[in-house]
Amino acid sequence: MTHPTGLQRSQQMATRAAFFVPGFAIACWAPLVPFAKARAGLDDALLGVLLLCLGLGSLLSMPLAGMLAARHGCRKVMLATVLMMVLMLPLLALASTPLTIGAVLLVFGAGIGAMDCVMNMQAVVVERESGRAMMSGFHAFYSIGALSGAALATLLLSIGAGAVLSTLVVAAGVVAITALSSRWWRSERAEQGGSSFALPRGVVIVIGAVCFISFLAEGSMLDWSAVFLHDVRGIELAHAGWGFVAFNIAMTAARLFGDRLVNQLGPSMAVLLGGLLACAGFVLATLVPSFAVALLGYALVGIGCANIVPVMFSLAGRQTRMPESVAIPAVTTMGYAGVLLGPAAIGFVAQQWSLPSAFLMAAASLALVAVVGSMLRVR
Secondary structure, three states, X not given: OOOOOXXXXXXXXXXXXXXXXXXXXXXXXXHHHHXXXXXXXXXXXXXXXXXXXXXXXXXXXXXXXXXXXXXXXXXXXXXXXXXXXXXXXXXXXXXXXXXXXXXXXXXXXXXXXXXXHHHHHHHXXXXXXXXXXXXXXXXXXXXXXXXXXXXXXXXXXXXXXXXXXXXXXXXXXXXXXXXXXXXXXXXXXXXXXOOOOXXXXXXXXXXXXXXXXXXXXXHHHHHHHHHHHHHOOOOOHHHHOHHHHXXXXXXXXXXXXXXXXXXXXXXXXXXXXXXXXXXXXHHHHHHOOOHHHHHHHHHHHHHHHHOHHHHHHHHHHHOOOOOXXXXXXHHHHHHHHHHHHHXXXXXXXXXXXXXXXXXXXXXXXXHHHHHHHHHOOOO
C-alpha cells in the first residue's frame, strides 16, 4: 500500500474536519430545545411539528447540494453551508414565535443537509485516491463532533452563559475549524452526467434502502431507547438516557476502528457481521429483562450499525449506474428519510401492538440488511 502524500494527508484531515462541523453544530440545538419551547410557549404537539422543519430543510437541500457541487465544486458549496449554519445558530436562541423558530430550523436544516451530502461526495473522492477504506473514520468525526457540541453547549448553559452566548461560542468554533481546514477541501467539480435531479435506479436504490434501514435503527435509538427502558423495564427517568449513551459511545468507537476492520474483512463481510450484530443487540435488549443486558444490547446495535452506512457511501461512489453528483445525494436523502420516518414508524407499530414488537421488527430489518448489503456488488 502506498503512503499518502502531504497533500493527500492534508485533504484527509480536512475531510475529517468537514464531518466534525455539522455534527458539532446540530448537537448544539438539542440542549436549546427546552429554551425555545418555553420562549415561544409551545405545547408538545406544536413543538413536534416545528422539529420536523429541521429534517424537511435537510431533505430539500440534499439534491440541490449535489447539483451545485457538480457545477461549482465541493469547496464552494461547503463554505456556503457553513455560512448558513453560523448565521442560523444565534437565531436558534433568539427566535420567539412558532413561525420564526420554524423558519430558522428550516434554513439551519438546509445547511446541515447540504453539508452532509457534499462532505460525503468529497469523502468518496479522498477515499478513492487513498486506495484504502477511510469512510468509517470520516463518519466517526461526525459522531465526535456531535458529542463535543452537545457537551460544550450543555456546559455553557449549566454555568449560566445563556442560550445566545452558548450559540455564539459554538458558531465561533465552527468558523475556526472551517478556517483551519477549508483550504484543503476539494475545489474541482464533481462528476456530472444527465439530469442533476433524478430518481435513484439500479444498485443505488438498494444502497439507499440499506441506508434507510440503518438510519431507522439509529433514529429509534435516539427517540425510543429511553422510552423503552422507562415504560417497559421500569428504569427511572434519570437513568433511562444511559441506553442512548451506550449506543452512541459504542458507535463512535466502532467507527474509529472501522476502516481497519473493512480493510481486513472486506466491505461485504463487514456489512454482514454488522447487520447481524445490530440485530442481536435489538433482540437482547428487547427480550432479556435486565438493565445491564439492555445497555449491552444497545451497545451492540451501535457497533453493528457503525460501519454499514460508511460502506454504502463507498459503494455509491464506486458504482457506475449513476453519476456521483446524483447518486450520493440520492443515497443521503433516502438514509435521512429513515432518521425522520423511522421513529414515527416505531411509534405507529408500538401503538398498534407494543414497543417490544416494534424493536423486534427493527431487528428483523437489520438481519435483512446484513444479507442484502453483503451481497451488493458494484462495477
